[in-house]
Amino acid sequence: MKKFNEFHLIDEILHAIEDLGFEEASPIQEQTLPALIEENIDIIALAQTGTGKTAAFGLPLLQKLSSSQDNNIQAIIISPTRELCMQLEEEITKYGKYLNHLHSVAVYGGAPIRNQIRDIRKNKPQIIVATPGRLMDLMEKNIVQLNHVHTVILDEADEMLNMGFREDIESILEEVPEQRNVWLFSATMNKDVRRIAKRFMNNPKEIAVARENIGNENIHHQFYLVNHHQRYDALKRLLDTVPDIYGIIFTRTKQDAQEVAEKLSREGYQASPLHGDMDQTMRTKVMERFKKQYLQIIVATDVAARGIDVNEISHVINYELPEDPEVYTHRSGRTGRAGNTGLCWSLVTPRELGRLRQVERTAKTKFEKSLIPSGEEIIKNKLDALKEQLIHSNLELSNKCIEEHEIIEELKALPKDAIIEKLLALYLKETLDSYTKVPDLNINPKN
Numbered sequence: 001m002k003k004f005n006e007f008h009l010i011d012e013i014l015h016a017i018e019d020l021g022f023e024e025a026s027p028i029q030e031q032t033l034p035a036l037i038e039e040n041i042d043i044i045a046l047a048q049t050g051t052g053k054t055a056a057f058g059l060p061l062l063q064k065l066s067s068s069q070d071n072n073i074q075a076i077i078i079s080p081t082r083e084l085c086m087q088l089e090e091e092i093t094k095y096g097k098y099l100n101h102l103h104s105v106a107v108y109g110g111a112p113i114r115n116q117i118r119d120i121r122k123n124k125p126q127i128i129v130a131t132p133g134r135l136m137d138l139m140e141k142n143i144v145q146l147n148h149v150h151t152v153i154l155d156e157a158d159e160m161l162n163m164g165f166r167e168d169i170e171s172i173l174e175e176v177p178e179q180r181n182v183w184l185f186s187a188t189m190n191k192d193v194r195r196i197a198k199r200f201m202n203n204p205k206e207i208a209v210a211r212e213n214i215g216n217e218n219i220h221h222q223f224y225l226v227n228h229h230q231r232y233d234a235l236k237r238l239l240d241t242v243p244d245i246y247g248i249i250f251t252r253t254k255q256d257a258q259e260v261a262e263k264l265s266r267e268g269y270q271a272s273p274l275h276g277d278m279d280q281t282m283r284t285k286v287m288e289r290f291k292k293q294y295l296q297i298i299v300a301t302d303v304a305a306r307g308i309d310v311n312e313i314s315h316v317i318n319y320e321l322p323e324d325p326e327v328y329t330h331r332s333g334r335t336g337r338a339g340n341t342g343l344c345w346s347l348v349t350p351r352e353l354g355r356l357r358q359v360e361r362t363a364k365t366k367f368e369k370s371l372i373p374s375g376e377e378i379i380k381n382k383l384d385a386l387k388e389q390l391i392h393s394n395l396e397l398s399n400k401c402i403e404e405h406e407i408i409e410e411l412k413a414l415p416k417d418a419i420i421e422k423l424l425a426l427y428l429k430e431t432l433d434s435y436t437k438v439p440d441l442n443i444n445p446k447n
Contacts, residue, residue, distance in 0.1 A: 001025060007033045010066055012098035013059060020094060026052035027209045029059075035205055036060035036183065042204035044184045044197055051209065051333075053185050054091045057153050062096045064151065065126055069101065072148035076176075077129045078169065080160040080303065082108040082280050083287055087309060088155065089129040102126055107144075109134045110280025117143050132160060132168035139175065149176045157186040157193050163303060166192060173200045187330045218336035222370045223346040223356060225443055231347050232263060234372045234441050235319060238345060239269065239297075240431075241373055241381055247315030248308065249299045250331050252322065260319060261299040268430075271297040274304045302327055311337045318346040321355050325362035332363075345370075350443065371442050375435030382431050383424075 001024040004017050025033065028047040035043060037060045047053040061075055068074065077092075079085050089106035096102050104127035107116045113134070120128075120143060128135070128144060138144040152173065154160070160169060173182070173196075182201045186193050189208075197204060226234040239245060251257045254275040261273035272286045272295050283304065289295045291310055298308070302322065313335045322328055335342025346367070348356050360367060373381075411419060425432070 002030050016095050016097050028053050029056045031207045032056040037063055042182045042201040044204045044206045046208040057183050058092050058095050065102055071124045073128055074126045074148055075151040077153040079155045080163055082110050085129050085131055107134045132165040136168050146175045150180050152182045154184045157184050158188045161192040219332055219342045219344055221344050221365050221367045223348045223367045224372050226347055226441055228349045230441050234347055237373050240378050245315050246296055247313055249317045249319050251319045254301055257299045257301050270295050274298050274300040316344045321352055325359040328359045329363050375438040378435050
């Protein structure tokens with residue numbers, strides 16, 4: 001791995017990188033930084049979220065603008081969601097903290113446009129980070145002019161096109177000067193992405209590190225074979241085996257994300273949905289609560305989860321396998337980061353086994369078949385957890401009110417075994433009610 005001081009970055013940018021504690025470049029950074037710093041080119045980079053791609057395009061962009069005294073908008077970064085837009089602008093600001101003459105502004109839908117207009121007029125940014133729709137709104141109002149733009153960055157290009165932003169992206173690219181560079185970053189390279197590249201990019205250099213990062217050795221991939229109508233029951237059992245879970249459950253539809261999250265919340269889990277039908281204020285609130293670990297679980301669609309960038313995620317659970325095998329890679333890459341180990345669990349029906357094998361081939365990984373725990377196993381796990389708590393607890397009854405209460409004398413009069421049984425029954429009441437004599441959810445397919 002190369003160190004950042006080997007890429008001919010200016011001192012102001014290196015100083016900011018040091019403040020953030022970064023020393024060595026990630027694979028995507030190692031390949032893109034020399035090309036974008038030393039050459040005036042278009043580039044297509046395939047990279048997943050969590051690989052350091054923001055620095056891969058953010059550092060060269062700031063280097064490119066560092067000697068400019070032009071207060072016009074010179075670069076636009078386009079991303080699919082409000083959450084990702086805000087995150088990108090925050091990171092760009094951190095990298096450019098010692099470049100006092102450079103300013104950036106984030107603009108996105110779901111927030112008052114008048115406030116964003118005020119920010120643009122006040123700060124006179126050289127960099128606009130935007131969602132496609134809001135950028136089009138500001139262009140139509142003549143608040144944002146693109147005639148001085150020399151760099152366009154399309155981040156999460158595949159997702160923007162999947163969300164239906166193709167016409168907006170094409171309109172924006174048609175407005176920027178012909179003499180400009182386009183830097184396209186995408187998790188996957190599909191036909192729509194290739195079409196945009198062919199039409200608007202000039203002999204782009206292609207870099208692909210996503211597949212190299214697919215086989216993250218820190219991630220253990222497991223699947224559980226279950227009938228479709230028992231998918232939620234299987235999910236609940238898995239969650240009850242890991243009381244300290246901090247993870248994301250992925251669903252294919254917004255309706256499923258809402259319904260699963262509501263069910264989990266009613267049953268006492270610290271869970272919340274995250275999907276496109278929620279208003280932006282609520283989505284931001286959910287993200288903040290999750291990052292502060294006030295929530296243990298987010299139930300999300302792929303699009304809504306694009307703004308989540310957390311290193312401590314312990315589990316990724318596929319409530320359903322994605323239609324596109326490469327999306328699995330994007331999902332699973334949210335755990336096992338920063339040297340941590342991670343688990344990726346998938347609930348699979350017999351009819352989905354073919355898709356599972358396709359994911360294995362695409363992701364170049366092997367899934368381990370695991371068994372959904374029985375009711376008895378979950379009860380035993382709860383007992384084991386309680387035993388460990390009691391053994392390692394240093395708590396004592398020191399409250400005077402408790403010490404003087406008649407309950408102490410009454411309990412002393414009962415046989416010790418009876419007290420233990422009653423306390424265990426009270427502690428495990430919900431678990432016993434849920435898991436006593438429940439059916440086996442595991443199935444064995446014929447093929």
